[in-house]
Amino acid sequence: MIIPLGHILIFAAALFVIGIYGTLVRRNIIGILLSIELILNAANVNLVAFSRSTSLEPATGQIFAIFVITLAAATAVVGLAIVLALFRTRKTILTDEMDLLKW
Amino acid sequence: MIFGSGIIRGMFVTLKNFATSYFRKPDEGGLFTVEYPEKRIPLKERFRSFPFLVYDGTPENLRCTACDICARECPPKCIYVVRAADQDGRPLRRPAAFTIDYSVCMNCGMCEEVCPFDSIFMDHEFEIASQDRYRELVYTLTKLLKSNEYFNNIRPRDAQAVDKKRREAEEKKKLAAAQAAKPKLDEPPKPV
């Protein structure tokens, strides 16, 4: 394998960390959704890297990656539907402007 | 009637048109567009572009008598006539100035219909584009005057009709003049 496993894991860790930073820092809900996509992709990269380096069943890693991708698509769909509904009622999607459970 | 049959029939109409456009003659449905500056479609006789004034022989004896009927009749009011006067102020039957603003003229041909002296007719010359609208498109008398021969070769039928009519009027006038001169000889003096 031309790319040593360690380098890919560091790359995935970096992506993961940036994703977490994004979710913690962003005010806009869609910004948070974008960072969550980042985290999911970082996990995917790890899955594929490990599936490739162990000689058990090469396909498992990629199968899980495919499942993660489809699930991420499903979460994005539902998340954005909620965001649109929120925007229609609250006219804002900034998280710190709607931090009250009941108003 | 299956889903696509309307579309397919339409497609074959254009296919037939596309294929036969290589063979058909221009007049029966072939390619009637011509490459304009080099080849031109011959203009029909009654094609109206912009009015012009007719003179017989030399530009001096033009037919227009500055009667101002065409100026009054012109819908967009783009004809401007000034009657000439001789040295002691009596009006003459000739225009001193006769300008048509071609940029305003809408080629309707009303002036040609109402002109009693057959002096203004519609031309076939339509390529008069110019840079400056005010100086170059306002045609003065000198630019408007064109010979009767020019009129004959662009609109032969109308020109000949007008010439015949003028000739007859000429003879009738000569006859009348001759009669007016002759009666002094053979008619008994009228009782006073």
Place this chain on the structure above:
Amino acid sequence: MEYLDQLFVFAKRLMLDLLARFLPDWIVLVASMVISIVAILIFAPLTMMYLTLLERKVVGRIQNRIGPNRVGKFGLLQPIADGIKMLTKEDIVPFQADPVLHFLAPVIIVMPALLIFAVIPFGRGMTAVDLNIGILYFIAVSSISTIAIFMASWGSRNKFSLLGGMRTVAQMISYEVPMVLSVVPVILVAETLSTNAIIEAQSAGWFVWTPWGLAGFLIFFLCAVAECNRSPFDIPEAESEIVAGFHTEYSGIKFALFYMAEFISVFAVSALAVTLFLGGWKGPWLPSWLWFLLKAYALIGVMFWFRGTLPRFRVDQLMGLAWKFLLPLALINIFVVGFWYFSPGLWKWVGSLGILGPSFWIFTKLNRSYVPENRVYRLAEDENNETVGA
């Protein structure tokens, strides 16, 4: 004949041997990649230029006029004149526009159009790179252009382009689904995604001669026409309604890039249709790459023919066709290919035609556009309500 057929392959090998004499060997392989890339980068804009001319000539002939013939012998230099005009025109960026998006959009829209060429088999042994996920690569790359259209429409801060952008993306997404599903039967029969192997699988007989192949080809071709925003589906650039869709605010070189992307994707998509259904470069006498070009240009001719004939779809008809007609037919088509694959001999034809025919009829019946038969006219009534002037 062999020499003529492998003309370009021998030319490339000649060049590489020349290089191999005095260059280290790995540079030779890089050179072989560069040669095929350069070949594509020359071929793509060239086809684009002469497709614009061909289109104007064909549509002109359909409308009883000659089409461009002033510049050059039969108008052959017209594309060059257009190119120069596009390059010299002033490139205006609207004041409110987002400079980054406005600049990046044309660049990103040309990229997928050119990337598709890597997978197209132009002739025997003339595929730029033989990916074993060829078709998936084509679908994935062609879906990137929706992002570019979003950037163009959002970046130019103009209501018309935003409307056009929204319509284009809605249309491209709803036509991508039946397009992908219409490719699935071909993959099932050829048991591979790579374009070269699909052509080998068609050496017995072109897929278009089988019932599912014909249905798949029609669906793929219609979706391809819609994917490039061409003729009957060109709502997004409908001059009458929204000025020029998502590229209203573009002029000069950027508009030329949009124009190029459209025509290159027209060629790429019809090349794919030829590879998948019409047997790619397979053909009896002529050299392989000539067969490929003939078939591709025939399909492009049909697209121009569409443009000369069909009026524009309304947006609801456009969406209705994709979701209520093409998608179910593509799903049925996948079922039919399964049936075709496992049933023996004559049963193949009877079964598949038996399923495809009635389903086609049913979908046309379901999609009958609602036109009330007898239109009820209510004339104006006066007080004691007998109709006025009846």
Place this chain on the structure above:
Amino acid sequence: MGAISTNNRVGSAILHGRNCVPTLKDVMAFLETLIKIAVYAVMAVTIVAAIGVVTLHNLFHSALALVGVLLGIAGVYLALQADFLAGIQVLIYVGAVMTLVIYAIMLTQRLGDKNIPQTNRQGFAAAIVTLLLLYLLIGTVCRTPWLANPPARHIPASALDLGQALMTTYVFPFEAISVILIAALIGAIVIAKKEREP
């Protein structure tokens, strides 16, 4: 393809040996250094784009940065010879999910959004925590010996093996995912639909 001995004229051997189209594996096997540089470059660009996703002020730009990240990750999958996955990633993520996200951004973008700060006040604290986490992760990655027995010659999982695995061993999750997708589809429509006034 047979082991290519490096002493003969490898360039012409590759080209004369078979039809001259260099398949992907030949190129990869032969130009490892070039590929290695390319992959590291792609990784670096992806990291920069990921930082862009998180920090860019204009939301549309951060969505485009995410598109860059996704394409970069597709490139990394190609480097890991998971080409079917790269295709799926580009198709589903860039083609569909990002279009959806950009639609949502367009629909919820208010004109006044340009000048309000996009990040809340806990930026600094979050930065410290994430850097600590990163340090922890990289520490574990470097210290653990990963490859107890590296496989001799790794056979990449082609689209065929994935298909078989999906259809045989992983049939149940495959069906479960389709149910989830249908549920998500219907749920999204119901949530996003405007309440119809009675």
